[in-house]
Amino acid sequence: MKVMAQMAMVMNLDKCIGCHTCSVTCKQAWTNRAGTEYVWFNNVETRPGQGYPRTYEDQERWRGGWALNSRGRLTLKGGGRLKKLATIFSNPIMPSIDDYYQPWTYDYSTLTDAPAQQHLPVARPKSLLTGKDMKITWSANWDDDLGGSAVTFANDPILKKVSTQVKQEFESTFMFYLPRICEHCLNPSCAASCPSGAIYKRSEDGIVLVDQDRCRGWRMCISGCPYKKVYFNHRTGKAEKCTFCFPRIEVGMPTVCAETCVGRLRYIGLILYDADRVLEAASTPNDQDLYEAQRSLLLDPNDPEVIRAAEREGIPNDWITAAQRSPIHALINTFKVALPLHPEYRTMPMVWYIPPLSPVVDVVAETGEDAENHRNLFAAIDALRIPIEYLAELFTAGSVPVVDGVLRKLAAMRSYMRDINLGRDPDGGIPAAVGMSEEDMYDMYRLLALAKYDERYVIPPAHAEQAHGLEELATECALDFDGGPGMGGSGPFGEGSGQQSVPVAVENFAVLQERQQADSLGGVAGGNAVTLVSWDGKGSPKGMFRRRRGGSDSPGGESR
Amino acid sequence: MTLFLWVVYPYICLTIFVVGHIWRYRYDKFGWTTRSSQLYENRLLRLGSPLFHFGILAVFLGHVMGLGVPKSWTEAVGISEGLYHFFAVTVGAIAGICTLVGMSILIYRRRTTGPVFSATTSMDKVMYALLALVIVLGLANTVVANLVGSYDYREGVSIWFRGIFRFQTYPELMAAAPWTFQAHGLAAITLFALWPFTRLVHVFSAPLGYLTRPYIVYRSAKPSTAGNRPARRGW
Numbered sequence: 075m076k077v078m079a080q081m082a083m084v085m086n087l088d089k090c091i092g093c094h095t096c097s098v099t100c101k102q103a104w105t106n107r108a109g110t111e112y113v114w115f116n117n118v119e120t121r122p123g124q125g126y127p128r129t130y131e132d133q134e135r136w137r138g139g140w141a142l143n144s145r146g147r148l149t150l151k152g153g154g155r156l157k158k159l160a161t162i163f164s165n166p167i168m169p170s171i172d173d174y175y176q177p178w179t180y181d182y183s184t185l186t187d188a189p190a191q192q193h194l195p196v197a198r199p200k201s202l203l204t205g206k207d208m209k210i211t212w213s214a215n216w217d218d219d220l221g222g223s224a225v226t227f228a229n230d231p232i233l234k235k236v237s238t239q240v241k242q243e244f245e246s247t248f249m250f251y252l253p254r255i256c257e258h259c260l261n262p263s264c265a266a267s268c269p270s271g272a273i274y275k276r277s278e279d280g281i282v283l284v285d286q287d288r289c290r291g292w293r294m295c296i297s298g299c300p301y302k303k304v305y306f307n308h309r310t311g312k313a314e315k316c317t318f319c320f321p322r323i324e325v326g327m328p329t330v331c332a333e334t335c336v337g338r339l340r341y342i343g344l345i346l347y348d349a350d351r352v353l354e355a356a357s358t359p360n361d362q363d364l365y366e367a368q369r370s371l372l373l374d375p376n377d378p379e380v381i382r383a384a385e386r387e388g389i390p391n392d393w394i395t396a397a398q399r400s401p402i403h404a405l406i407n408t409f410k411v412a413l414p415l416h417p418e419y420r421t422m423p424m425v426w427y428i429p430p431l432s433p434v435v436d437v438v439a440e441t442g443e444d445a446e447n448h449r450n451l452f453a454a455i456d457a458l459r460i461p462i463e464y465l466a467e468l469f470t471a472g473s474v475p476v477v478d479g480v481l482r483k484l485a486a487m488r489s490y491m492r493d494i495n496l497g498r499d500p501d502g503g504i505p506a507a508v509g510m511s512e513e514d515m516y517d518m519y520r521l522l523a524l525a526k527y528d529e530r531y532v533i534p535p536a537h538a539e540q541a542h543g544l545e546e547l548a549t550e551c552a553l554d555f556d557g558g559p560g561m562g563g564s565g566p567f568g569e570g571s572g573q574q575s576v577p578v579a580v581e582n583f584a585v586l587q588e589r590q591q592a593d594s595l596g597g598v599a600g601g602n603a604v605t606l607v608s609w610d611g612k613g614s615p616k617g618m619f620r621r622r623r624g625g626s627d628s629p630g631g632e633s634r
Numbered sequence: 635m636t637l638f639l640w641v642v643y644p645y646i647c648l649t650i651f652v653v654g655h656i657w658r659y660r661y662d663k664f665g666w667t668t669r670s671s672q673l674y675e676n677r678l679l680r681l682g683s684p685l686f687h688f689g690i691l692a693v694f695l696g697h698v699m700g701l702g703v704p705k706s707w708t709e710a711v712g713i714s715e716g717l718y719h720f721f722a723v724t725v726g727a728i729a730g731i732c733t734l735v736g737m738s739i740l741i742y743r744r745r746t747t748g749p750v751f752s753a754t755t756s757m758d759k760v761m762y763a764l765l766a767l768v769i770v771l772g773l774a775n776t777v778v779a780n781l782v783g784s785y786d787y788r789e790g791v792s793i794w795f796r797g798i799f800r801f802q803t804y805p806e807l808m809a810a811a812p813w814t815f816q817a818h819g820l821a822a823i824t825l826f827a828l829w830p831f832t833r834l835v836h837v838f839s840a841p842l843g844y845l846t847r848p849y850i851v852y853r854s855a856k857p858s859t860a861g862n863r864p865a866r867r868g869w
Contacts, residue, residue, distance in 0.1 A: 155845050162841075163687040164672065164680045171673050171749070203674065204748035266849035269841030274851040287663040290839045291670045308753065311669035 076349040077373060077384040079393055080260065080280035080424055081323060081342065081533075082402045083332070084412045085253055086522060087430040088484070089339035092219065092251035094118050096331035096340075100255075103330045104317070109309025111177030111202050114214055115316035116331045118253045122230045122464065123217050126254075127173040130302040131416065132231040137167050138300030139263050139419030140356060148357045148420065150266060150298065158269060158294050167297040171308075175212040177202040203308075220249055235472070236463045248433035248461040252468075255331060256303040256316035257415065257423030258282050260347060260371065261356045264315070267298025273313070278536065279344075280424065281318045289313050300419040324536035338525050343400030343532040344393060345424075346373045346384055356420045361471035364417035371422070372407055375400070396534035401521055402426070409510075409518045411480050413469035428522070429469055429477055431484040433461045448489035448504050455481050483508045483518075491519050639820065640805035644798055647827035654830025655838065668836040674749035678739055686736025692729035693772070696722070701795045705788040723780045730773040737766060761832040764825050771818035778814050785812050791819065 100116040117126045125131055133139060133151060141151040152158075152167055180197035188195035201208040217226050227233060258275075262282050265273040272288035273295055275281070284295075284304070291311040295304040304315045319329035323342075327333065332340035348371055355367040373380045375397035384394050397403065405412040405428065412426040431451075438454045439445040455462065455478060462477050470476045490504040490512075505515040521529060659666065672679055700722065708718055741762060744750050779785045794807040808816060829835070 159841070159844065163683040164676075166680065168672055168676070170676050201748075204752055206748060262850065265851055268851075269844040270839065271841075271843065271847055271851050274853040277852045277854040287666075289667065290836060290841070291667040292841065293670055293672060306670070306673050308671075308673050308749075310664070311667040312664075 075373075075380075075383050077346050077380060077387050077389065078277065078280065078349045079344050079384075079389055079397065080347055081258070081318060082280075082345050082424040082426070083255070083329075084341040084402050084405045084426045084428065086337075086339040086341070086428040086525075087250055087252065088428065088432050089337035090118070090251040090253060090430075091337055092118055092120065093336050094215070095334050095336050096253055097214075099334040100316075100331050103319070105314070107309075108202075109307040110305065110314060112171065112174045112214070113305040113307070113314060115303070115305075115314075116253065116255045117214060118251050120215075120218050120220055121250050121252050121468075122227055122233050123220070123223070124226055124229045125231075126214055127169045127302050128212075129173075129229055129231050130169075130300075133300055133419070135167075136169070136297065136300070136302070138298060138302065139416075139421050140261070141420070142357065142359065146357065146359060148353065150263060151300075152267065152294075152297050158267060162269065162292055162294070165293050165297055168293055169296070169302065171203070172212075175214060175216070176208060176210075178208055178210060232464060232467045235467050248436075248464075250430045250433060252415075252427075253331070254301065254303070254415070255329075255425060256282065256318070257301055257421065257425045258316075258318055259424060260349075260352050260368075260422035261420065262299075263419075263421050264295035264299040264304045267294040268292070268313075269294055273304075273315075276320075279320075279323065281320050281323070282315070283317060283320070284313050284315055286310075286312055286314075300416065300421065301423070323533055326533045326535040328531040328533060332531065338530065341401040341405060341521075341530050343402040344397040344534065345400060345402050345406070346375050346380060346389075346394075346397050347371045348373055352422060356422055361418040362473040364420065365414060365470050365473070365476060368414055368417060368422050369406060369410075372403065374407070375403060390534075393534045396532050399532045401530060401532060404517075404521060409483070409514065409521075411483055411518070411522075413476065413480065415469060416471075417469075418471035427469060428484070429465045429480055431481050431488075434458055434481060434485070435488075446488055446492045448486050448507070451485035451489070452482060452507075455485065479508070483510065486510070487515055487519055487522070490515055491523070636805045636809045639816075640794065640808040641803045643820075644823050647823045648798070650827040651829055654827075655835065658830045658835060666835055666839065667833075669753075669833050671744075671747075671750045671753055674753070675743060675747045678743040678747070682736045682739030682743060684736070685732050686740055689729050689732030689734075689736055690769075692725065693733055693769075696726050696729060700787065701792045704792070704796070719780055723776060726776045727773075730769070730776060733769055734773060737769060741766070757832055761825075761828060761834065764821060764828060768818065768821045768825055771814055771821060774814045775812075775818055778812055783812065785815070787811070787815065791815055 096116045097114055097118055101114065104110075104115055105113040114126065119125050130136060130138075137152040139151050140148050143149045150158075153161070178199045178201050181200055182197050184195050185197050199208055199210050200206065217223060220227070258281055260280070262273070262275060265275060265282060268289075269292045270288050270290045272285045272290070274283060274285065276283065289312040291306070291313070293306060293313070295313050295315075296302070296306055298304075304313050306312075307314050319327075319331075322329060322333075328340070328342050332342055351371055355364075355371050358364050358367040375381070375384075375394060381394055384397075385391075402412075406426055411428050413429060414423050414426050416423070434451060434454050435445045437458060438450050443450045445451070462474055462481065463472075466472050466474045466477045486504045486508045490500060493500050500512065502512050505512050510518075520526075672683075709715075744754055744762075775787070779787055790807045790811050794804045797804045808819065811819075
C-alpha cells in the first residue's frame with residue numbers, strides 16, 4: 075500500500091442554478107488572455123445538451139481516455155506510444171476551433187467614433203483569430219437552458235445511449251446543469267499522452283499541471299483527455315488546463331470557482347488513496363464496476379493502519395487530520411451520495427457529483443402530490459426511468475441501481491428533515507429504508523443543506539518548506555494585453571517568447587486575503603511592496619505610488 | 635573568396651547554430667514550441683504536414699548517407715557505384731518530391747487560411763522562403779548530379795562537408811562543384827544560422843523519450859526531484 079493524498083472536489087448538482095458565475099470568475103482569473111479566448115477551464119453545460127466542445131463525450135469519435143485491449147490490458151484509447159509519434163505531424167482526432175467556437179469581439183469604437191449620420195452606428199462582430207468580420211454561429215453556451223435544442227439535442231452523445239422514446243418528450247421532463255472543471259484524475263490520460271512528459275501530477279496533492287517550459291505543443295493531451303479539459307493556447311502554442319487554483323489551495327483557500335459559487339454547491343477536501351492499486355482498479359473488466367473499483371481505492375483516513383502508512387510516506391499530520399475531516403471522503407465513502415463523472419473513461423476522475431433529485435421532485439410536484447413525501451418520491455424514482463437512465467449514463471456507466479440508491483437517499487433526507495423542521499417526531503424508518511442511521515442522515519443534511527464554509531472547504535495549507543517548489547505556472551501582468559502598457563507582447567519568436575513570466579507568489583494571495591478582511595481601505599500593515607497581481611482595486615495601498623519629494627505620501631496610505 | 639565562402643562562412647554559421655541553440659534554450663524555454671496551427675485548420679494540414687515531415691526525415695537520412703558516409707565505406711560492403719546512385723536517385727527523388735509537395739500545400743494553407751496567416755510571424759516568412767529555396771535547390775541537385783550531368787558529390791561536396799567537422803578544410807572541392815550544389819550549400823548553411831531563432835528548434839525536441847518513460851509523470855516539490863530547473867525565488 076502506497077498512500078498518496080489527492081485534492082478533490084464534489085459538486086451538488088441539485089443546487090446548481092446555471093448562473094455561470096464559476097465560469098466567469100475562473101475566466102477572469104486564468105484565461106482572460108490572447109490565445110485563450112475560447113478556453114474555459116470551468117464551464118457549465120445544460121443537460122441534455124452537447125457539452126463543450128460539442129459532443130466531447132462521444133469517445134468513438136474523439137477517442138479520449140483509456141480502454142481495455144483484447145487481452146484486457148489498459149491502453150490509451152487514442153493509440154499507444156508508437157501511434158502517437160506516427161501521428162504527431164497531424165493529430166487525426168484533435169477537435170478544431172469550430173468544435174469549440176470562433177472567438178470574437180465587437181468593434182465598439184465605431185459606436186463612439188462614427189460621424190453624425192442618419193442611422194445608428196453598429197458594432198459588428200470581429201473574429202479574434204483573423205480580425206475580419208464574422209458571422210456568429212456558435213459559442214461556449216449556445217445551447218444554454220436547452221436553447222435551440224430542437225435542432226441540437228439529437229447530437230447529445232448521452233441521449234443517444236438511452237432509449238429512443240425519451241427523445242420526443244425529454245424537454246418537458248427534465249433539465250439540469252453540469253459544471254465541469256479538470257478532473258485531476260488519478261490515472262490522467264492527458265499526462266500519459268504527452269510526448270514531452272510536460273504534464274505531471276503533483277505527488278503532494280495530486281493536482282495535474284502542464285509545465286509550460288517543457289510543453290512543445292504536440293497536441294496529444296488535447297485528444298488524450300476524454301473530458302476535453304486540456305486546451306491549446308493558439309498564441310503561445312502550448313497546452314493549458316485547469317490548475318485547481320493551486321496558488322490558492324496552497325495557502326488553504328478554495329478554488330476561484332468554488333469560492334464564488336452562488337449556490338455554494340462545491341466541496342473541496344483531501345482524500346487518501348492507494349497509488350499501488352490505481353492501475354488494477356482502472357483495468358476493471360466491466361465498465362459498470364468502475365465506480366465501485368474507484369471508490370475502493372480511497373482509503374479510510376481513520377484506519378490506524380492507513381494513518382501509519384500515510385506517515386511512512388511523509389504525509390504531514392495536519393494533512394491526515396484534514397483527510398479525516400474531509401467533506402469529500404464523507405460524501406463519497408460515508409454517505410455514498412457522490413458519483414464520478416464518466417467512470418467508463420477509466421481515468422479515475424477526482425471531481426465527483428451528487429446527482430440532482432430536483433427533476434424527480436418537479437415531476438411529482440406537477441402531479442399535485444406531496445413532493446416531500448418519501449413514499450411519493452421513492453415511487454417516482456422507480457417510475458421515472460428517463461432522468462435516471464440519463465444520469466446513470468453520466469455517472470455510473472449506465473448502472474441504474476447505483477443512481478437509484480443515491481436519489482433515494484436524497485429523497486429520504488428531504489422527508490426526514492421535513493418532519494424535524496415542522497416539529498413533528500422524526501420517523502426513524504425513513505433513514506432505515508435507505509440503509510442509513512438517523513445520525514448519519516442528520517450529518518448528511520448538515521453537510522448538504524447547511525453547507526458551512528469551513529465544512530465545505532477543508533483545505534490544509536501546503537507546508538511552507540514545500541511551497542516554493544510547488545510553484546509552477548504563472549499568470550501574466552494584468553496590463554500585458556495586446557497593445558497594452560505592459561512590457562510584454564509578441565517576442566521575436568511569437569507570443570510570450572523569451573519573457574520570464576511573473577510567478578503567482580503564494581504571498582500575493584495571503585496579502586490579498588489580509589486586505590480583503592482589513593478594516594480600512596489603506597494598505598496592509600507591514601511590507602511596502604505592492605504587486606498589481608494582488609491589488610483588488612480598493613483604495614491605493616501603501617507604496618503603490620512613489621513618495622513625492624518633500625510632500626505627503628500616496629493618497630490612501632499614511633505618510634511614513 | 636573561396637576561402638570565405640567555404641571555410642569562414644560555414645564556421646560562422648555553425649557557431650551561431652550551436653551557441654544560438656544554447657542561448658535560446660536558456661533564454662526562451664517558454665517560446666520553444668512547434669507553434670502548431672492545427673487548431674485553426676485541419677483539412678489541408680492533414681495532407682501537407684505528414685507529407686512534408688516524413689519527406690524531410692527521409693531527406694535527412696539521405697544526407698546522412700550521402701554526406702556522412704565515405705564512398706570507400708559503401709564500396710567496402712559491396713555496394714557498387716551504380717546501385718548506390720540508383721537508390722540515391724529514386725529514394726531521394728521520391729522523398730524530395732514529397733517534401734516539396736507537402737511544403738507547397740503548407741505554404742498555400744498558411745497564406746490562404748485567415749487565422750493561420752495572421753499567426754505567422756515575419757521570422758516564419760523568412761524561414762519558409764529560405765527553407766523552400768534549400769529544398770528546391772536540393773531537388774535540382776538530385777536531377778543535375780545524376781540525370782543531366784554526372785557530378786559525383788561523394789568525391790567533392792561530401793569530403794568538404796566531413797572536413798569541416800574534422801577541422802580539415804577543402805574549399806577547392808566546393809569551388810569546383812556545379813553552381814547548384816554551391817547554391818544549395820550556401821542556402822543550407824545560412825538556414826543553419828537562422829535555425830535557433832525560428833520555430834525549427836522544435837526539431838530538437840523530437841519526443842523520443844516518450845517511448846521509454848512511464849505513462850504518468852509524478853513530480854514532487856522536494857528540491858531533489860522538482861523538475862529540471864532550479865527552484866524559483868521563494869517569495
